[in-house]
Amino acid sequence: MRMNHRGKWIGVTAALMLASVANAYEAVIVSNGGTISGRISFNGALPANPVLEVTRDTEICGTRIRADYYLGSGGGLQNVVVAIENIARGKEYEKRGAVSLDNKNCMFSPHVTTAVKNQKLWVNNSDPVLHNTHFYHGANMKTKYNIPMPLQNRIIKKPIRKAGIITAQCDAHDWMLGYVYVTSHPYATVTTPDGSFSLTDVPPGTYKVKIWHEKLGEVSQEVTVRAGATAMLNYSFSK
């Protein structure tokens, strides 16, 4: 009996190790890469952002804050994450790199950002009030870190260990909301105010590309990248 159990655990452990090897991203020199670029837009006028009443720290935060869920110009949609799904090999990235998230004017800045697994998150507080940066990981909103930010301009560094979407909130100011989209590879970016984006040095191949917006949800598009060429990817959300 005991042998059986032990045998089973060895099997499970071996399977887990294999799985983690299969998921690992391999950095290689990409000499013949292509580019995926395009524009994410919204059909019609952007939905109005709600105005949030501020009841705490009004001398710093103001009395009303407009939410930043829907931003963009000229039909483009800002703060959309465009990320290749499950790319196993590709360009090198700065593993020691850091992603910054600031508590500024009682909002998270940037509102949406991307990071690569194992990079560090640098959290700062530019405001002279107490914030606490409460990170939740994944859809079940499990507490990842809960960092107090009592001191102005004091950076706290935290490792990002898992891929997935990190949601940032502040318990002291419940309107504050931010996102860190974590991938296991460097092929993820956030759209600019006109909705455009570009992923460079992509090894030739056919990929599924995820397009994610905090309120409008996510879609997946197939894109074929050829060496030295630019593959266009345009997508339009509608309400």
Add this chain to the structure above:
Amino acid sequence: MHLTKYFLYSVSATAMLSLPAGTFSLVQAAGQKAKTVPLPITVSAYTKRPQENNKSVVEGRRIYDNACTYCHGMSGKGDGPVAFYLGRTSAPRPRDLTSGTFKFRSTASGELPMDEDIFRTITRGVTGYMPGFSSLSTSDRWKLVYYVKSLFPDFKDAAPETTRIIGKPVPPSATSIRKGYRIYQQFKCGECHGSGGRGNGDKAPDLKDDWNLPLPPRDLTRPDSFKSGSEPADLYRTIMTGFDGSAMPAYADYFEDGDDDAWHLINYIRSLSE
């Protein structure tokens, strides 16, 4: 030398909480030269524990069914028959043990607790909410720990590490309490806990737990109501690691090797009830 006395005091106070008799590992650690030592969460009696295997998990389940299901539910989701009456309008509800979120940890914010953390919570209970189960044998409590861990798959791969002691405990002198008060102000503890520690800070009415239930900050003038204990080692753990699932964040990043600030802060908090 007063250091050792301090820890012995801790131990005797903890024994009053009907923990199994034993010695904190910190007693031994006090003699070491290292700047940081592990947080005292283990008691030597704890080390005599049954093996963690399928058999002990199944036995743990049997004890759980007898002692825990009324609140935590048959599946551990915190939805037992009694849970309906608990936490309907304000936190805490009985913990959803399948959520992987644990308040009382000696590990960093977001990490799973150590086995000893779960053992401590089962033994002491949660002041004001969950009864302590020190009447169960040590072995049965360990089996319960194993069963609780089996409800959340990530425990299988987790290697949680206990947070480390920074600085050294200082006697609660007037000077130390004054220093502690300055740290309390600097770290803006009063924003939630109130400038006098009565749990009536500016942010207090807004605070909610992960389940969106109102969860007011603790009144620090009433140490007998502290959920995770009021001894210096308990306060150290709470300040450094926070209460995951609540608004209480982990302050570990704000204390540096070789400074005793955390212990001054603890002295200040304890002075609020004197």
